[in-house]
Amino acid sequence: MTTSPLTTRRPVSALKRYWPQYLAISPFYILFLIFGLFPIVFSLYISLHDWDGIGTMKWVGLAQFQYLLSDPRFWNAVSNTFIIWFMSTIPMLFFALVIAVLLHQNIRFKGFYRVAYFMPNVTSMVAMALVFGSVFSDSFGIVNSALKALSLDTVPWLTSDWGIKTTIAVMVIWRFTGYNAIIFLAGLQAISSDVYDAAKMDGAGTARIFAQVTIPMLRPVILFTVITSTIGGLSLFTEPQVLLGNTGGPNESGMTIVLYQYNQAFTQFDFGYGSSIGWALFVIAALFAAINWRLVSERTGTKKWGRTK
Template identity: 55%
Template sequence: MATVPALQEPPAVVADAPAAQPKKGFRKYWHLYVAISPFYLLFLCFGLIPVGFSLYLSFHRWDGLGSMEWAGLSQYQYLLSDSDFWASIGNTLIIWALATFPMIFLAMLTAVMLNSAVRFKNVYRFAYFLPNVTSVVAIAIIFGSVFSTNFGLVNALLQAVGIDQVAWLNTPWGIKVAIATLMTWQWTGYNAIIFLAGLQTIPSELYEAARVDGAGPVQTFFRVTLPLLRPTLLFVLVVSTVTGLQSFTEAQVLLQNTSNDSTFSGGPDHAGRTMVLYFFQQTFDNNDFGYGAAVAWGIFLVVVLFSIINWRLVKRRGEE
């Protein structure tokens, strides 16, 4: 008699182990955050914290050694009535205007010439960009010799054509012209490279269409090149405003031996004392760190205000 095999129990179903949850957020990319952390740590230590401390300091009186004394808004109230501060704003704006508008014109002209050049383009670009990477102190020392009253190159050229000498570094307008000339020479090549980059984004078909319509070089520039170059012009103008209104080294090095009044006096009659130069005078000559911080924040507001004005003017003309 055949035996019936015993029924076997079905194998137990083993539940799958829960899948590992993918890492999210910081745990997944922690090594990337560590890689970029040095920049943010340096910015925090040497950028954000000093800016916050300067704002805090502007509400106190402090000579840099003793204890701080709360001053509230009194230093800002004095700043609004400080004739020397307003005079430094006037000097800065005049120097900025004398430097910026010729610089933009020369930079755009240089960019157009570089864009049309066929040979040695890279050599020309390097030559025009070189002044921007040269030490400002070295440039200012050379320009001090160029604008010297008795032995300067500029006065030698004036005498060669029968014009009397000009005491460039001892007269108010001569000081402003010398500083503006230095700034123009320094930044023309840099902005020319930026304008050149903008010119190379303009399609060549537009120039060909303009030539077919009978437009000459001048008409092509004002009706094709300049309208399409307006965003680049806006960028150059805003950057030139920010850098020009913060000029310091040019006036300091050019005029440091022309007055015995102060290291940061800005030459005779304080004609070359810019806003930043006035800030250094109050802070390091007068040891008034609290008022110097208030001056620094006043400079910040002036720079922001004029940058917005320039941006709005150029943008509005582009929309017309």
Template identity: 50%
Template sequence: MSATPVSIAEKVEKQHTVARSSNLRKYLPMYLSIAPFFIIYLCFGIAPVIFSLYLAFQRWDGIGQMNFIGFNNFAFALTDPIFGQAILNTFEIWIISTIPMLVLALLLAFLLNMRKRSKFAYQVAYLLPNITSTVAIALIFGSFFGDQYGLINQMLGTMHLNTIGWLTDAWPMRWAVAMITIWRWTGYNALIYMAGLQSIPSDFYEAARIDGANTWRTFYHITLPLLRPVILFTVISSTLGGMTLFTEPQILFGNNGGVGNSGLTMSLYQYWQAFASFHYGFGAAVGWIMFFILVIFTFVNWKIVQSTER
């Protein structure tokens, strides 16, 4: 007698069960070896993000009972003039730091790529500011920017020039943060550009030299077009970093952004509200607003990448 459809289905299911069990025993050691990373990431990465979204709709001081207040935290943040000033300060610092930083990094990478020897020493020197402690860098630059005994103002005084209120006046405060950012990240971006330059075939440069092109025309017509994807990457990464500046203004100006909140950034405002004023629900809401701002910037950069590829 031929087997019934039910018995055939049972045999197929049994074979699948045996195969799954065999695969599980085969790959179980591999799953166990990578499990700690995913468990730690779930506990300290995913879970805090989900909790912060829940916390954004609560009023909580970190000790007492949570009170659900809906979108009040978001509404207050979007109408708070201090937070608006923090957003404006962040954008201004980002603009005055990113453009000079990327231009200088591209120039350094181009000049270094022309050297035939001793490149490694320069690469190490370029990377050192990036791997140095941000707190240490901010403290050192804070001594440079001191209003009375700062090194820069001392030099200006010896030349009988007016001193600058780096830590008290609005625009000098933003330039102080921008200069720290430029000094710290120029070398890092220069190394990225250096890697991009080394990926450009040398045949293009040899053909340009044969045609009589000088260094500037070679740079403008060959280097820049072929380096465009790398430039867009550094613009995106610099944008994300510039929108989340925290350590530099916090060390230089304190939690409230200094005189007139002129050095207050979005990340510093969030820290001020959540961990200095103990408004954890409001701080979580500010964090999610910052997230959406970064998403918008990422989307804009992605559209720019698409348009340049077309």
């Protein structure tokens, strides 16, 4: 079967016809190729080499990843990251859901409250880390001063293991609660009022409606916030770096995965091992994304409210 000349010339003529449109969108792809795709591929390449960033690369194969699996400092960073994530994500999402439910009610100045709760997310994290460092200071912090006023023992927030983790978790909660509240609020506004009316006609109270109507219908939104909070928690860097420095505090109690990667690459100038840590972080994040995909793809039965005969 032969192909007509008109058919073979069609792609070329289409390219010539729509070249202004292709040219208009080309800057995005060019910038992504230079600053996105190339660094990703190059990081995988240098993870297989021993390189200080200036000298000649030395091929080491998978030796960097083998050392990674037995590196106690890396696993300490993984442990710190997950502990801080657990301490911050659960309270943060709970407070965000409560705030979203309150904002969803018929109250005055809703626009003002939405902006106020979202403001911490757009505030400079470097500046707020300095503020939190002063608030939780062991010697003259406001928190310890309040504890002294109540005749309670002070807490070494920035020099003890759990004090450091708690301080970082509080910073994360403060920054992202309003952001997640806005997402929850958008999900609440997408729920039809007919569903609530049907539930009330069946005699369901406020608590039952919230547990059996609101939460199930918000499930995709909740899963989205959980996975985005997980990715954000795994990439935690600014808070511990500004608050505690590159060392991560005493006994590296605030050393996270990204902070450890930064130290290896830009302090120890071991770019090969730093890239290996980055790819290990990618595998961990991809694992959580796969878990999220599994949860989202499962079909869940939602109770339908309606009048029973």
